[in-house]
Amino acid sequence: MSNHLKDIILKIWRQNGPQDSGRFETYKVDEISDEASFLEMLDYLNEQLITDGKEAIVFDHDCREGICGTCSLMINGQAHGPERSTATCQLHMRKFSSGAEIVIEPWRAAAFPIIKDLMVDRSAFDRIIESGGFITSVTGGAPDANLIPIPKPVADSAMDSAACIGCGACVAACPNGAANLFTSAKIAHLNLLPQGQAERYKRAESMIEKMDEYFGSCTNHGECEAACPKEISIDVIALANADYRKAKLKNRKFISRI
Amino acid sequence: MSTQLNSKIPAGPLGDKWSSYKEDVKLVNPNNKRKFKVIVVGTGLAGASAAATLAELGYQVDAFTFHDSPRRAHSIAAQGGINAAKNYQGDGDSVHRLFHDTIKGGDFRSREANVHRLAEVSVNIIDQMVAQGVPFAREYGGLLDNRSFGGAQVSRTFYARGQTGQQLLLGAYQQLARQIGLGGVRLFNRTELVDVVTVEGRAAGIVVRDLITGEVTSHAAHAVVMATGGYGNAFFLSTNAMSCNVTAAWRAHRKGAYFANPCYTQIxxxxxxxxxxxxxxxxxxxxxxxxxxxxxxxxxxxxxxxxxxxxxxxxxxxxxxxxxxxxxxxxxxxxxxxxxxxxxxxxxxxxxxxxxxxxxxxxxxxxxxxxxxxxxxxxxxxxxxxxxxxxxxxxxxxxxxxHYTMGGLWVDYELMTSIPGLYAAGEANFSDHGANRLGASALMQGLSDGYFVLPYTIGNYLAPMLNKAIPSVDHPEFKAAELAARERFAGYLNIGGTRSPDWFHREVGKIIWDYCGMERTEQGLEKALSELPALYDEFKKDLRVTGSGESLNQTLEKAGRVDDFFQLGMLMCRDALERQESCGGHFRTEYQTEEGEALRDDDKFCHVAAWEWSGDPMTAKRNIEELEFENVHLATRSYK
Amino acid sequence: MAQVLESQRGPVTGTAVAKKKRRPFLLDLYSTAVGKKYVMALTGIGLIGFVVFHMIGNLKMYLGQADMDHYAEFLKALLYPIAPKGVVLWLLRGGLLTMVALHIHAAYSLTQLNHKARPVKYQSERDYQVANFASRSMRYTGVTVLLFVIWHLLDLTWGVVNTVGADGEFIKADVYDNVVRSFERWPVALFYILANIMLGIHLFHGVWSLFQSMGWNSPRFNEWRRSIAAGIATIVVVGNVSFPVAVLAGIVGG
CATH class of the missing domain: 3.90.700.10 (Succinate dehydrogenase/fumarate reductase flavoprotein, catalytic domain)
Incomplete structure (x- = not known):
């Protein structure tokens, strides 16, 4: 059942630090089981490099089950590689064949500066959440959980948006380096729910304006949706756009003078 | 002989303990809270919720994570759900029933008072998380849906598809993010704890290593919370994330915090x-x-x-x-x-x-x-x-x-370790699951510790320390810890051997899995205890770490973590060897019923084993906390 | 090549407490990328309206010279005698020019923003999944259309690049003759056809995109958004392209 792939050529971006200019380096993996995950293939390569006394390739990864959002990588020009709705950590070598040449690059965006090799800094996402991606609720003061019934379709669609893992593939895949899918997914998650209504418009306003400080603009290519490992739909972008417009209008009338 | 540990369980009937504790607890005036600084290490469910709540109360909070963002913590990977004694299904659930199921599920090796408190606050957790916008599954009528889970005869598990952990973590992370945005919490990301510092017998702060620059620095505070997760990666292959490790807890252990029941691991x-x-x-x-x-x-x-x-x-x-x-x-x-x-x-x-x-x-x-x-x-x-x-x-x-480790840093009822001012929360402590954890209880415990327990108990410790200055980071204890950490990491780089940290991790994991995994025997454990120190010696001689200590170096990070797994592994095996009974996740082949079930020895082992560092895990001292069961009957766990 | 880490290493805190600068509402809205996209969408709607009506108006060509020239006269006399002749038409033209200016300014600043958002390009070839030619060539089709519009004005409004009629003078009011004379030159006809195909491509992405930008998204009509875009683009292109073809084929002006 398990086959072995032979002679995989890897062109991997190496960059010593943020200031370094970086370059592609070519490596060869002589043989690897097709049961191996893509990251295990890189682990294996790193083992070889360490054995040869060379520095291991730096790349972000953690849970390896597609939920933590730590892994990244532009693989052959696609964020998270060639398998749809799959994060790099769940991509397996059986998607490739012997003799394949695989190009691996870090995600590139001004807001995602390269730390080293394939690892980038995605803190800009945290800044967006900090600006309004929450529902203010003081610990201990919450009413009974069943006090507000939430229609199942609403809960389901909030959940669809909340599934975002914050990996940054949307930004990486976007030809404009825009973060609208990430930002809008969080806006949609919280703005759809009854609990989120009190801060709905303030949230949309501050998150979108914070996003503007770091990222490009959405021109509706749809690449983000195609790259998203959680298949979050660009419908959420439309929702956030509408809420932002309403926020601008409503806020001036009622709450912006605070 | 061994020290008797004081678990500081409040007096009174079981059901009143937590409320009477809360009534008697010392409080810090709201205006004085800002004079106290608390360090929270780890930003998973327990850490993020504790940091957010403490900041909300007004304390100065410094939160540390070795991830790029608090949202990456491995709490995110929990699938099934979270238990709570809401009895929304009207199927006869109650706080007492959840308490009883958890005690029984833990094979009668957990502390009654802690478990009862957990069951009590489970109800608040669901309210809190729903208010934060966690999209739990709903019925068509709009009310919360529940499902049943192992070890219970009622439906009390709340869930958000197969991603409950993710949604709960994001809820807690968002509260933390709010406090970061407001300036209540200072977040240090990609920063790993490398030592815990005590001054005059109290926790004074931590020494951390910036993973990007390799710089080692000290941070002082009035109290330190360790919410650093479990040690399942000691087995190398586990369902834990790649960077889950025992380092923070182990470093605390080496500074005097007792490590309890390390042999309780769940498969x-x-x-x-x-x-x-x-x-x-x-x-x-x-x-x-x-x-x-x-x-x-x-x-x-x-x-x-x-x-x-x-x-x-x-x-x-x-x-x-x-x-x-x-x-x-x-x-x-x-x-x-x-x-x-x-x-x-x-x-x-x-x-x-x-x-x-x-x-x-x-x-x-x-x-x-x-x-x-x-x-x-x-x-x-x-x-x-x-x-x-x-x-x-x-x-x-x-x-x-x-999959999960029930053992961890020993804590008393207030979640304080044996070092005053050092707390442990979530999977990092040992407190609530006994010898076996029931499904959907880990999320419950992490959030309970972080949201509803620590914010009360920390005040009790801090109140008398008003206007007491935080020790300076120039204190000799900090300087010594920094120096030791720098030397330790330089040491890994200088060995210049032939094997990578991963190779050693795989080998040490294999020994622990083979002899201290699902089934344990006296011979096996003794074999492990002879093989582990030998392999550890080889590690110290034959490790190869490439790259430098001055920039991001994942190989070096790994070396430090594997080092600690070696030491923990020995302690796990010693604990498993000493515990001559089978209970929950600890199954000694010698102690089983005729049907092959775990056979407890309540006369000899109805206690917590809390290990005290002695300079070498092979000679660590075993202390005992007797477990007293006043409200449940110690029965043989049977699911037949 | 280097991308620089934004800040020194250290703790992060108070990221959401900065007070916002207050600006007049419209400027405030226009200052963000999403706000500029509204402007793109709204001016886009206006310009689509113009393009569609322009095409419909020109269909008069098929009714003959008198109808066509009369239509031109009618436009000039819009709302006459409430307003003097030509005033309403100039107001409309003013509106159009403003929309064009805003559309271009927003497009230009968004493009600048997007370039800044990825200062270092991918060093390997991208493999796009769904971004199509239309969505990725908006700025090129847009610029082509702009250049074409300038040519178009020089040709048929000011007569600078039109051939002079038998009487030796460009007479603006002889719309029918001017069009016929212009399209009888095949390179002009070809340029006209190509520019209109560019316009069609621009509309195909633009029309779909404006729904998203404005946040008009509902399962009730989402499936129609692509079809509406394709429909509008097709109608405009087919209508407009038919004119030079008809002239060259001798159906009009023959």
Whole structure:
């Protein structure tokens, strides 16, 4: 059942630090089981490099089950590689064949500066959440959980948006380096729910304006949706756009003078 | 002889302990809270919720995570759900029932008062998380949905698809993010704890290493919270994330915090088996699959036919055979051990003969493929992505894997470790699950500690310290710890041996798994205790770490973590050897009933083993906290 | 090549407490990328309206010279005698020019923003999944259309690049003759056809995109958004391209 792939050529971006200019380096993996995950293939390569006394390739990864959002990588020009709705950590070598040449690059965006090799800094996402991606609720003061019934379709669609893992593939895949899918997914998650209504418009306003400080603009290519490992739909972008417009209008009338 | 530990359990009837504690606890005036600084290490469920709540109360909080963002913590990977005694289904649930189930599930090796408190606040957790916008599953009427989980006869598990942990973590993370945005919390990301510092017997702060620059710095505070998760990666292959480690807890242990019950580790029966020697981790498949799947292996170890060609009479549906009333739903530890025995006998399936089948053919015939798809579609997809086989046609292969660790830093009722001012929360402490954790209880405990327990108990410690200055980071204790840390990391770089940290991790993991995994024996543990120190010596001589200490170096990070796993591994084996009984996740082959169930020895071992650092894990001192059961009857755990 | 880490290493805190600068509402809205996209969408709607009506108006060509020239006269006399002749038409033209200016300014600043958002390009070839030619060539089709519009004005409004009629003078009011004379030159006809195909491509992405930018998204009509875009683009292109073809084929002006 398990086959072995032979002679995989890897062109991997190496960059010593943020200031370094970086370059592609070519490596060869002589043989690897097709049961191996893509990251295990890189682990294996790193083992070889360490054995040869060379520095291991730096790349972000953690849970390896597609939920933590730590892994990244532009693989052959696609964020998270060639398998749809799959994060790099769940991509397996059986998607490739012997003799394949695989190009691996870090995600590139001004807001995602390269730390080293394939690892980038995605803190800009945290800044967006900090600006309004929450529902203010003081610990201990919450009413009974069943006090507000939430229609199942609403809960389901909030959940669809909340599934975002914050990996940054949307930004990486976007030809404009825009973060609208990430930002809008969080806006949609919280703005759809009854609990989120009190801060709905303030949230949309501050998150979108914070996003503007770091990222490009959405021109509706749809690449983000195609790259998203959680298949979050660009419908959420439309929702956030509408809420932002309403926020601008409503806020001036009622709450912006605070 | 051993010290008796004071767990500071409040007096009074069980059900009143927590409320009377809260009534008597010392408080810090709201205006004085800002004079106190608290360090929170780790930003998972327990850490993020504690940091957010403490900041909300007004304390100055410094939060540390070695991840790039607090949202990456491994709490995110929990699938099933979170228990709470809400009794929304009207099926007879109550705080007492949740308490009782948890104590029984833990095989009567946890502290009554802690578990009861956990059951009490479970109710608040759900309210809190819903208010934060966690999209729990709903019924069509709009009310919260529940499902049932192992070890309980009521439906009390709240869930958000198969991503409950993710949604709860994001809820807590968002509260933390809010406090960061408001300036209540200072967040240090990509920063790893490398030592804990005590001054005059109290926790004074921590020493950390900036993973990007390699710089080692000190941070002082009035109190330190360790919310740093479990140590399941000691086995190398586990369902934990790659960077889960014991370093923070272990460094605290080395500074005087007792490490309790390290041998209590939980094995989850339904994981995808290892497929090759380079495999880096195991992936869990939700236990809910066992509701409809049938577990079997071929009767003959030499079976070579294709799955579909193996006739019924040559298949052994061993769970149904051995445990007719529970069948495929036998508890985690029992079904795990059954699988291991058959694989050890050579009846395993798959290319490496290291799994058992979980077969849905009958379910598909009975329910139709659409129903099966609706119930388990996403899990089947995930399996196919990883294993490359379509489980609608070929039975899934599963095998048990290390999943959770019940042991951890010893804490008293206030979650304070044996170092005053040093707290441990979530999986990092040992407190609530005894020898075995029930499904959907880990999330409950993490949030309970962080949201509803620590914010009260820390005040009790801080109140008398008003206007007492934080020790300076120039204190000799800090300087010494910094120096030691720098030397330790420089040391790994200078060994210049031939083996990578991963190689050693794999080897040490294999020893611990083989001898201190699902089944333990006296001989095995003794063997492990002779092999581990030898391998550890080799580690110290033959390790190779490439790169430098001045920039990001994942190999170096790994070396530090593997070092601590070695030391922990020895302690795990010693603890398992000393505990001459079987209970929950700790199964000693010598101590079993005729049916092969765990056989406790309540006369000799109804206690917590809290290990005290002595300079070497092989000579650590075993202290005891007697467990007293006043409200439950110590019965033999039976799920037959 | 280097991308620089934004800040020194250290703790992060108080990221959401900065007070916002207050600006007049419209400027405030226009200052963000999403706000500029509204402007793109709204001016886009206006310009689509113009393009569609322009095409419909020109269909008069098929009714003959008198109808066509009369239509031109009618436009000049819109709302006459409430307003003097030509005033309403100039107001409309003013509106159009403003929309064009805003559309271009927003497009230009968004493009600048997007370039800044990824200062270092991918060093390997991208493999786009769904971004199509239309969505990725908006700025090129847009610029082509702009250049074409300038040519178009020089040709048929000011007569600078038109051939002079038998009487030796460009007479603006002889719309029918001017069009026929212009399209009888095949390179002009070809340029006209190509520019209109560019316009069609621009509209195909633009029309779909404006729904998203404005947040008009509902399962009730989402499936129609692509079809509406394709429909509008097709109608405009087919209508407009038919004119030079008809002239060259001798159906009009022959």
């Amino acid at each position: 989850h029966p339904t994981c995808i088996p290892q497929s090759d020697e380079f495999q880096s981790k195991l992936t869990l498949m939700s236990e809910s699959l066992r509701n409809d799947g049938r577990v079997w292996v071929p009767k003959s170890p030499d079976e070579s036919r294709r799955v579909a060609d193996i006739p019924e009479e040559d298949r052994d549906y061993y769970l149904e055979r051995l445990y007719p009333s529970f069948g495929n739903l036998a508890p985690r530890d029992i079904s795990s051990r059954a699988a291991k025995r058959l694989v050890d006998k050579g009846q395993g399936v798959g290319p490496l003969k290291n799994g058992v089948y979980l077969d849905f053919a009958d379910a598909i015939a009975r329910l139709g493929i659409d129903v099966v798809k609706e119930r388990y579609g996403n899990l089947f997809d995930m399996y196919e992505r990883i294993a490359g086989e379509n489980p609608y046609d070929i039975p899934m292969r599963i095998y048990p894997a290390s």
